[in-house]
Amino acid sequence: MSAGTAALADSVGEEYERGITGNVKLDGEPLSGIRITVDGGGYSAETVTGADGKWFIGVPGTEGDAYKITLDQTTLPEGIAVTEGGATQEKVLGKGTTVVQNFFIGEGTRVTVSMFDQVVARLIYGINFGLMLGLAAVGLSLVFGTTGLSNFAHSEMVTFGAIMALVLGTGLQLPIWLAIPAAVLLSGGLGWALDAGLWKPLRKKGLALVQLMIVSIGLSLTVRYLFQYFVGGGTEQLPGADSTLVPLFGSVALSVTDLVSMGISIVVIGGFAWWLLKTKTGKATRAISDNPDLAAASGIDVDKVIQTVWIISGALAGLAGVLWAYFRPGIKWDMGAQILLLIFAAVTLGGLGTAFGALLGSLVVGILVETSSLLIPADLKYVGALVVLIGILLFRPQGILGKKQRIG
Template identity: 55%
Template sequence: MLRQTNAASIRLVGVVGFIALFIGLALGSAAPALAQHAISPAGQIQVPMQKQELTIRGTLRDGSDPIAGVRISASAPNGFSAEATTDENGRWVIVVPGKGTYEVMLDVTTLPADKPLSEGEENPRIVEFGTSSNMGVIFKVGENTAAVGPSFGSVLAERAVAGLSFGLLLALTAVGLSLVFGTTGLTNFAHGEMVTFGAVAAFGLSAWGFPLWAALVVAVLLGGGLGWLQDWGLWKPLRHRGSALVPMMIVSIGLALAMRYVILFFFGGTTEQLPSAQSPILDVLGVSISRNTLVSLVVSLAVIVVVALLLLKTRFGKATRAVADNPALAAASGIDVDNVIRIVWVVGSMLAALGGILWAYYRPGVAFNMGQQILLMIFAGVTLGGLGTVFGALVGSVLVGLMVEISTIWLEADLKYVGALAVMILVLLFKPQGLLGRRERVG
C-alpha cells in the first residue's frame, strides 16, 4: 500500500511538473523580446516594452455641449509638467510617468467668453493615484451649474453598457467553469490561472512578432491544449482512482498556486499592455463607450451564442447534458464519458483563455495574478446563476457584471468588486441552488 501511495505521489508531482513545463514553453517565447527591451547596451535597466500607461483624463462640457480647444495642464513636485487640449468631443487625456500626486489646472483664458468656469469650482485640482491606472477630473463650466455635466440617465446608460460588456466577459469564463463542475462535480480553483494563461500567452506571442490576430487565436488554442493536458495527466487518473471531490478540489488549489508562480517566473511581476490596449472613445446611440469595450461585448456575445447552439443542437451537447445528469447511465447507453469530459475541459479552457484576453483589454493590462483577481467574480456569477447550469452561469455573470459597474455611480471604483462577495454570501444563505439551479443536497 505504501509503495502504491509513493508511486501515485511521484506521478502527481510529475504531472504538475509537466504542466509547468508546458506553461513555460508557451510563455518562454516572450523572453527574447522582453529581454532586448529590458537592458540597454550600457547595462542600464530600461522601461519594459508596452508598459502600462497612467493617465489623467476628463470631458469638458457645458450641459450636453462639448467644449473644444481648452488647455488643461498637469504638474508634479518632481518637475514633471504636461498639457492637453480638449478635442471636438470635449475629451482630454494627459499621460503621466508614474503614480503620485499631481496638480491639474484648467487655463480659463482658453474658455469661450460665454462659457466661464462655474462659480465656486476648484481650479487647480489635486489628483492622487490609488490602485487605478486612470484618474478622472471633471471641471464644471457654465452659469447653470445644475445642468452641468452628464445627466444621471446618461451615466446610468454608460455604466450599464460597461456592465453588460464585463458581465458577458465573466460569462465566457464562468460557462467553462460551470461545464467542468456539471460533468465532473469538481470546483476548479485553477480556472483563474487559465484566464491568466490566455492573456500572458497572447502577450508573449505578440512580443515574439506574431500579428495580433494570430497571437490571439494561437493563445486560445494553447489554452485548449493546456486544458487537454490537465485532464489527460491529472484529472482523469484521479477520477479513475475514485478520488473524492474535496481532495480533488485541494489539488486544484495546489495546481493554481503552481501555475501562478510559474507564470510569475517567466513573465515577471509587472503589468504589461497588449497591442492596441488604449482605444478611442466612441459615441454609440448617445452612450460613450471605448472601442475595446464594444469589441469585447460583441465577441463575448457571439461566442456565447455559438456555445449555446453547440450545447442545444449537437450530439456533443446532448452527451454533455447526459453525463452531467447521470454519468453511469450515460456510460451504459454507449456514451464515452471520458471523451466527453476531455472535450469539456478543452472547450472550457479555451473559453477561459479568450476571457483572459478580453479581461486584459478591459482592465487594461496583463499581470501574473489577473486570473486570481477575477476568480471571485466568476464564482459569484456561477453561484448566483446556479452551480452546474451553463445558462445559469450566463445569467448570473451578466447580473454580477451589471451590479459591479453600476455600483460605481455611488461607490468608489476600488470598492466595486466587494459586491461580488456580498452576492455570493447572500445567495448561499437564502437560495443556495441559485436562480436556475435545482434544489438538492450538495455533499
C-alpha cells in the same frame, strides 16, 4: 514630492510601494474634501484631499504602468472647474516610488455627465464585463457539472490565454487577428493536457472531491508564480489596447476594442449554446451533468466527453483572458486571480453545474459591479455583487437556474 511628504495627505493604499500624489489649490489656498479616483490595471481606489489640499493613493503597479486619475468636479466649489487637461488625466509610473499629478483649476464651466448617461454607460460596461466573465464562468461550470471539481486553477487558464496572445502578438509579431485565435487554441490544448496528465489519473485513483479541490489550489499557486517568474511583475499591453472611442449617444462612448469584444463574446456564446443544445456531444455533456452513472449506463463515453469539456473550458477561459486584458487594460501575472472570486460568484449565483446559469449569473455580477460604483466608492464595487450573491442564496440556495439536488 517625496513619499514621506505624501503621507501627510489623506491617503489610501499605503501598503503599496508606489503611489500617486497631488495637491489641490485654488488661488494658492488648499481645498479639502475634493474626491480623487485612480484606476488602472484592474485596480481602483479613491480618497479626498485633506485640510492641506493634499492627497495620496498607493498603487500596486510597477515602472511603465499607466493609471487614470480623475478629479470629481462635483466636489469643487460652485463655479470652479478643471481648466486644463480635463478632469481625467493619465500618469505613467516612473523609476521613483511616487509620481505627482496636479490639476489646474479656476473659474470655468464644468463638463458634466447626466445621471441617465452615467447609468446607461455603466449598464453597457457591465454587460461587456459580464459577457467576458461569462466565457470563463461557463467553462468552470461545465467542469464542475461533469466532474464535480471546483477548479481554483481556472484563474491561471484565464491568464494563460492572455499571456499566449502577448507572446504571439508582441513577441513573435504575429497579426493580432491571428495571434488571438492561436492563443485560444493553445488554451484549449492546455485544458486537454491538464485533464490527460493530471485530473484523469487522479479520478482513476478515486481521489475525493475535497482532495481534488486542494490539488487545484496548489496547482493555481504554482502556475501563478511561474507566470510571475517568466513574465515579471509589470503590466504589458496587447496591440490595439488604446483604440479610439466611438460615440453612441449623448456622452456615452465605447472604444472600438470594447465593441469588438462584445461582438466576439456574443458570437462565441451563441455558438457554445448551439453546441450544448444541438450536438450529440453537447447533449451527452448535459446528461453527464444531470446523472453521470445513468449516462455511463446508457453507453455514453464519459471520459471522452469530460476530455472535450476540458478542451472547451480551456479555450473559453483563454478567450476570456484576452478580452479581460483589453478590458482592464493590460496583462499581469495574477490577472486571472483578480476575477476568480467573481467567476465563482457567477457560477454559484446562476446555479452550480448549469452552463446557462453561469452565463446569467455573470451578466448579473457584471452589471452589479459596474453600476454599483455610481453609489459606493470605486474600490468597493465588487462588494455589491457579493452581497447580492449572499442574499439570493439565502432565499434560493440552488441559484437562479440550479436544481435542488445540486446543493452540496
